[in-house]
Amino acid sequence: MKKSLAGLVVLLAMGMTARSQVKIGFEVSFKEPQAHYAEVEMNISGLNKEYVDVKMPVWAPGSYLVREFAKQVEGFNASAAGKSLKFEKVRKNIWRVHLAKAAAVKINYRVYAFEISVRTPFIDDTHAFLSSTGIFMYPEGMLHLPSTVKIVPFKGWDKVSTGLEPVSGKKFTYRAADFDILFDSPIEVGNQDVFEFKAAGVKHEVAMYGGGNYDAARLKTDMAKIVEKATAVYGENPNKHYTFIVHNYEKSGGGLEHLNSTVLGASRNQYNTEKGYLGFLSLVAHEYHHLWNVKRLRPVALGPFDYDNENYTTNLWVAEGFTAYYENKFMLRAGFISPEVFVQTLAKAVSDVENTPGAKIQSAAASSYDAWIKYYRPNENSNNTGVSYYSKGEVVGLLMDLEIAKATGGTKSLDDVMKAMYLQCKTLKRGYTDAEFKTMVEKISGISFTDFWAKYVNGTQETAYGQYFGYAGIKVRNENEGKSTAYLGIASVKKEGRIFISAVSRHSAAWVDGLNVNDELIGVDGIPAELGVEKSASILGKKPGDIIQVDVIRDGFKKTIPVTLKANPNINLLAVADENASPEQLKVRAAWMGK
Template identity: 70%
Template sequence: MTAKSQVKINFEVSFKEPQAHYAEVEMNIAGITAKNYVDVKMPVWTPGSYLVREFAKSVEGFGATAGGKSVKTEKVNKNTWRVYNAKANAVKINYRVYAFEISVRTAFIDASHAFLSPANIFMFPAGMIKTPSTVKIIPFTGWDKVSTGLEPVAGQNFTYKAPDFDILYDSPLEVGNQDIFEFNAAGVRHEVAMYGGGNYDKERLKVDMAKIVEQETAVFGENPNKHYTFIVHNYAQGGGGLEHLNSTVLGASRNGYGTERGYSGFLGLVAHEYFHLWNVKRLRPIALGPFDYENENYTTNLWIAEGFTSYYPTKVMLRAGFINQEGFITSNLGSIGTVMNTPGSKINSAAESSFNAWINPAYRPSENANNTFISYYTKGQVVGLLMDLEIINATKGAKSLDDVMKAMYLQCKTLKRGYTDAEFKAMVEKISGISFTNFWDKYVTGTVDVEYAKYFAYAGIDVINENEGKSVPYLGAAAARTSAGTGKVIIGAVSRGSGAWNGGLNVNDEVVSIDGAPAEMMLERMSQITYKKVGDVIKVSIVRDGLKRDLDITLTANPTVRFKSTINEDATPAQLVVRKKWLGIN
């Protein structure tokens, strides 16, 4: 090929059969020399969602022409097509993409709209990731809007430009008749594109979403965008989000805006994904960019990238006035409880959980996941909470995790690259003025239980485990009925170290009876056999693979934690300083 600056790439996307979930893609590459063929590739994953999804599986009808004549093409591996250009300096490639998976990370097309997740749709020429491209959208009949973070090409309707494929793959497009409204915050124009209808109040959202933008911008001191696009898909039941450089895609329930819980949940999702504008997209682990779109990209720092982005929405919601101090404390204690009540948290450290993201059971469900894995979202959120309190306490209220995040953002901006784990730790120590080696050993690379009482005591908040000292019998198996009306009770999960685990009760066992009582009557008491004591033996009759078996199971003590917090009215002046800083008390 010629020098990359001389190659020109443009795409045209149209929709002949949207009702059948297809996009028609035309890709033109001009300026080709020096080779007899061009390889074009489809990404196997999309940044922000750490799973190899094999987008090439949805491609069909691949063909190419040069000089108006068909040329030979062949598929050379799972995601690469070779186009023999017969020494022509330009080729036109055509292919179709089937798009019928509803999520924030995958393309979806039907008669009402098209959501184009770019890594699902656009191929790139091998070795040409840094080449600019343009994208022209030809909306289906009756569609008249396109929403995207891409920059428009002046004078060309529905045509957009990307300086390279990293930007293209980071810029989803919503095509259809979405309801669009705008607001300005932190000096940035924000567009909100609502698909699917819903009981949302646009005027209320404009005000409240702007508050979130302002609060998060204040953490970092600047907002790096000129414009930002929220693409919101409202379904009967929806959820999730995926961050992009100057846009995000959110899933929501169309009728959830009418309740305070639903509305608060949506604002929390906005806060999470918007925080990614800095944390991940600019303040990022060094492994997350430039991306390899054909293989897994490993990092041990998703506990920062996603975990801290799970911690900060609660802080932002508190600062913006959407939740109160009690709600903030309760939410954070709930996260600690989730970590401590998950057996996998003693197997997977925060760093290991991050590195193992590519086999994350959230994407590949496993009946044993609870025993072997802990989410880097939740564990990272807890690490962020503890680190925040440690910094505030060490600096006597002068600094907090905010200062670390801002300093690391500016460092990444200056160095024009992501951070290493050692660099992040060094900045935490610089801001706090103390060593964090022991903290790292415990909570980042280690799997010790959270010292919750110690950290909340920094802020003069007393926290107790209401289950401590109690001896409640515990079977350790979760049950679920099969199809409605069968009366069968099937084991869905078994907890590590429990009586069920030690006694040999298995997932998929059908429980017939417990101590002679029909299992269906015991369904609500499967986890806690309250009529027994710890150490008692119960007889569980099961059917496994069509054969009946009797198991003697010794009940263990319930290991779960349940927290209660109390604001200490007699807190010391030092504790009050920490509390004021952490809770944002004026």
């Protein structure tokens, strides 16, 4: 037995030694950036096998859709010692290279990159944005191995911005401890404007591409405030350095989180208006909170990642929804919005969810699980069949926060749950299950959340907004209550001077009486459609129960469809602080809003 164990140890040690000798390096250059191409060279040495499979990820963590990055790869070839090696494609994203006893192989391929988004590579003659999952391949079974990346900028480009660690003494060369880190580290190459600030003891670099009317000094001050408020919730900032890559276009938006960086989309001329500037800071607050929530405090399914397939979780309502909720809290705590704006913003969030017909069909947990097939693939009926885990999760976060503060007399809040779950994930070195998250909420609050989970996480219960806002002494009024406004229930879009129905709301008058998406609207009761439909005089002068005649063209045929109008079912919440709130309510409010 002892000899067998000793032999096993020797074999394992030999295997580990052989594996540790494998070295992986990349070089990325740009021969034709104007045509949107990156040239990638991948070198693998220390191999001792018949063949190696190299794989391109099919999705980017943080964006839950299979995007098939391999479709943009061309010109794949492999060689050893200057001689070509045989290779074959064995799966949609796998190339098998036959080594012919070679211990080292050089692989070259090109990537076409011409989709502007925070999650996909984009290259032109002004810069290169390398979203790593769409650029780099990895050898099968070697995700855990380190690699280096050398960037060769195009002529005239002189800057590289990334969260990757630089290799000492080698310009524009970086290292990743494993492929999870490489795939979580976007790279910006070009002539971006770079400025820095320090907050929470961490150096932050901001790389601005595309110009804009921003004030760098103001941004450094205000972004630092958000960093400090976010860090205060968790008690520590887990990074040594952090990189913001900001793409300023004429019109842009959105963001994608990474382990120690983020990519933000912005409109270059939004910074000199209050709405535009606060919108950008809200995006910063959202993506920076992901540094904890989802990157470290994460659902168990989200890491280590399977880059070949979907990674399912029912907890995106926490990962994204709570992050949407906290961006409001950070904006309040940093002093960028008033308590009144904070409260009304969340009241509107509740209204938006309650006014979504699909919120009565799909739960927060189901929305999370189906992100792969629904959220990123919306159609004309999506509003009727589902709800965003961002918006529903934001509302669940609001309710949970108020419930915890109420149960603890204002001594605890959702902040305490988030910090405790972050520390738990850090200690266990893995993500959490839904049951573990619920257990922590109950531990912090001291009450059962079984009924809450059944109603708001796994169920489709209407939000008891009056009750929950009331915990904090906030009075909520539905501005539409008591009104009987005629409602048709369609959305429309104008194309080349013609108006088409783009959506029909579930159970509305249009739904019941048969108006269809893609119907061309000609008129309502003889009034031309270009004068408006929902707001046209013919409807404003009608009451629920009245019948209107809607003229449409469907598949080339003109039809007149009688529609019996219904009452507008939507709510419009107005929330204000009660000046006569009790001491108990004020304690809940203080715990909810924080410092």
